[in-house]
Amino acid sequence: MAANPFSLEGKTVLVTGASSGIGRSTAVACSNMGATVVVNGRNEHKLAETLALMAPGSHVVVAGDLTGDVAALVAQMPKLDGIVHCAGIGHSKLCKQIEADDIDLVMGVNFKAPVLLQAELLKQRKVNKGASIVFVASLGYDYPNVANGVYCASKGAIVAYANCLKLELAQRLIRVNVISPGMVWTDLIVHGGMTEESLREDEQNSYLFHQYNQPEDIAYLAVYLLSDATVRMTGTNVHIAAGAKRL
Amino acid sequence: MNLEEFVNGFAEQFDDTDPEEIQAGTVFHELEEWSSLTGMAVIAFVKTAMGKKIEGKELKACVTVEDVYNLVCSK
Numbered sequence: 001m002a003a004n005p006f007s008l009e010g011k012t013v014l015v016t017g018a019s020s021g022i023g024r025s026t027a028v029a030c031s032n033m034g035a036t037v038v039v040n041g042r043n044e045h046k047l048a049e050t051l052a053l054m055a056p057g058s059h060v061v062v063a064g065d066l067t068g069d070v071a072a073l074v075a076q077m078p079k080l081d082g083i084v085h086c087a088g089i090g091h092s093k094l095c096k097q098i099e100a101d102d103i104d105l106v107m108g109v110n111f112k113a114p115v116l117l118q119a120e121l122l123k124q125r126k127v128n129k130g131a132s133i134v135f136v137a138s139l140g141y142d143y144p145n146v147a148n149g150v151y152c153a154s155k156g157a158i159v160a161y162a163n164c165l166k167l168e169l170a171q172r173l174i175r176v177n178v179i180s181p182g183m184v185w186t187d188l189i190v191h192g193g194m195t196e197e198s199l200r201e202d203e204q205n206s207y208l209f210h211q212y213n214q215p216e217d218i219a220y221l222a223v224y225l226l227s228d229a230t231v232r233m234t235g236t237n238v239h240i241a242a243g244a245k246r247l
Numbered sequence: 248m249n250l251e252e253f254v255n256g257f258a259e260q261f262d263d264t265d266p267e268e269i270q271a272g273t274v275f276h277e278l279e280e281w282s283s284l285t286g287m288a289v290i291a292f293v294k295t296a297m298g299k300k301i302e303g304k305e306l307k308a309c310v311t312v313e314d315v316y317n318l319v320c321s322k
């Protein structure tokens with residue numbers, strides 16, 4: 001084991017959703033901890049911004065839509081010691097307004113895409129023995145929220161999937177863990193339809209610490225789960241939510 | 248699907264074993280990586296790629312990869 005069990009020195013880690021928010025912070029934190037990072041997102045300009053924030057290294061940009069030709073994206077990737085499935089979209093509609101397209105869109109990005117990416121990574125033998133896989137779900141899988149039916153269901157689906165994946169990969173000592181954040185200050189919530197004012201109010205009233213999480217809080221937890229400090233930790237779902245009483 | 252294609256597909260069901268190690272005559276139960284999970288992967292591969300259904304018991308009775316191919320062809 002490395003002298004510092006929390007170091008990511010010598011590891012290659014894929015971070016999806018690395019062009020913004022939690023994924024960007026995770027890519028930066030991983031690079032600071034010594035990892036070589038493969039960053040994915042669709043927006044190449046924003047991926048370049050992420051790269052500029054990262055510690056220098058032989059990082060790899062694999063830009064592209066995860067709902068598209070994922071086999072071609074995976075073919076460009078090196079072998080991995082860690083994967084953070086972070087790409088995702090928010091969605092807000094009352095249950096009576098939900099249409100088939102809403103389900104296809106949200107389940108497509110938040111559930112189908114990470115599941116198919118994971119399958120392709122395994123098929124193309126890109127996942128090293130002893131690797132660590134992290135899914136960024138949401139506390140929403142368990143905490144109900146008005147107008148969030150499809151979004152919360154997509155997160156519940158990925159939690160259930162991760163639970164099965166861990167069984168299939170245990171033989172190769174690959175661990176699978178989930179991070180379920182409460183509200184985090186990113187574009188996802190700021191552009192999610194609620195005013196910043198109402199978010200500030202919610203932060204005050206619904207969180208024991210009277211603040212939402214910052215993207216780096218989630219990133220540090222991801223680093224921990226990717227590091228050798230957690231080699232015998234699999235199948236957990238870690239809640240990180242500044243003491244959220246509700247979402 | 249001919250035997251060669253089948254052997255390639257069979258080899259793809261492994262995560263660590265070098266595909267070169269898997270030939271028609273390979274005694275697959277003796278491969279270090281062979282497990283019930285790989286068995287399930289092979290059964291699913293046969294179903295998806297060839298539209299045939301084989302049982303775990305039948306797979307267990309096969310010795311070489313070619314035996315599995317012959318089993319599938321007999322279906």
Ligand SMILES: NC(=O)c1ccc[n+]([C@@H]2O[C@H](COP(=O)([O-])OP(=O)(O)OC[C@H]3O[C@@H](n4cnc5c(N)ncnc54)[C@H](OP(=O)(O)O)[C@@H]3O)[C@@H](O)[C@H]2O)c1
Pocket residue numbers: 016017018019020021022023040041042043044046064065066067086087088089090109136137138139180181182183184185186187188189
């Ligand atoms: N913010 C919160 O309060 C919160 C709470 C709990 C869980 N989460 C979860 O945390 C994850 C990250 O969210 P965030 O808050 O950091 O949001 P964000 O700032 O909006 O970032 C979302 C990321 O997902 C990527 N993405 C979206 N669709 C994609 C697609 N089709 N293909 C490839 N990449 C795609 C985006 O990249 P491009 O636009 O460049 O493609 C972007 O990098 C999400 O799964 C979200 O559900 C967030």
